[in-house]
Amino acid sequence: MRRDAETPGGSERLAGPLVYFLCVPASADTASNPALRPRRSADDERDWADRLLAVVGRDPTEWLEPKLAAFIAIFAVHCAFREWTSLFDVNAPVPFSEASDRILPLAIIFSVCAVGCLLERTRGVSLAVVVAALTYKGGELAPTWSNHFTIEWITGVFLLLGSRHRDRYAMLCLALKWLLFAALFWSGAQKALHGTYFEGTYLAYAISHGARFADFFAWVLPAAEVDRLLSVAYPGPYRLESWLGIALANGIWIGEISCALMLLSDRLRPFGAVGALFLLTGIELAAREFMFGLLFLNLLLLYPHRDWNRRLSPLFLVAYCVLLLNRTGVIDIGVTN
């Protein structure tokens, strides 16, 4: 009998029923002899919830706690820095944004909670306050919640539900990985469903009306194409004519869907994670939304088994400080947020 060596417990799962059906006579009284009944493996005991969550890959237990502790700290720091950067509008007549009376208290609360999330004893309370503050902010932003904010709020709720009990760490990590999968997969799927990337229509419009896209694609597309698009007036037509542009446009949505699906396979997961990292880098260079990029990166770093987000946490802190200094006008790195 062939052994299924790749699946933990697979040989046990296969051997039981086979022995039963091949070796036990039909007339044998199995009801009175438990040894003759096929044994249920640990996999059979898992329900639909376990099976769904586990598709994105379980983590070794020894890495769960350091990985999640680092994730929570980076997430809390992200919330704090995002609030401080929204407070300072370097283009406004006065240095503070118009909503500073609402943003400043939130910025202070997120900052205190960021410190609280560094300590295990205060992490639970700090996360509860973060979620409460995010919920309050959601009320202020309603109904124009951005997808970025929605991901933050869902992340905060997931963390609040699972971070206080060690036996929930595994589920928490899996749920956060699924959140990243959903964002990556649907980002590509929506581009395909709306049909604006097959002929590069959306990219043509973005280049025509957005300086950051035009600056980025000036490095990639023929100069004549970019110049033509910059001269297109509303309402269009917005079309890419170079084969490179159309290939790039289609490569974006295909890449997003492919990398997301690869994250569901144990063998292809590393390639999916690296591919997602490249996609993220390209998207950030074009769209220059680094706050979202750092949030996405923190989620993506949950996929490797080791605690890469803890190892890279100093870089996260430097990146957030640079974004804040850019927003206040101390430095200019050409980033909007």
Added chain:
Amino acid sequence: MKRVYATAVAVVLVWPAFQWGLVTFANVDPWKLCGFAMYAIHQNVEVLIVDTSDGQSRNLTADLRPRVSRARKAWRRVRRVFGDLTRPDHLASVVFDTLKKVDGIGIVAITRRLGPRSSVFEEERRRYNYHRPAESSR
């Protein structure tokens, strides 16, 4: 708790499909409501207020009183996100309350979306007609 997480994950995975449907059929903002359709399509909304008293059709939008202008901006903001799922009933009541001589109005929501096949911005207009309630007419 694992079923709570699994249910939440299932909702997050399935919801964007519904959001796509809302965008396609109800003119909901593709960049909102957790559909992850950022940079997938562009759409903008304009709101016009037209005086239809005495059978005429006079555009009031360019010359609005501050209260009406604020109400118009507020509804435009909601309309951008929720598309055809929202109605300008409150805006209409503000117009009738502020402009006493107006007996009938049309509120026109113009949604302009980048057409994938045509590559131009396609316009869709939806008009809401209101008449002044009988007890407050002159």
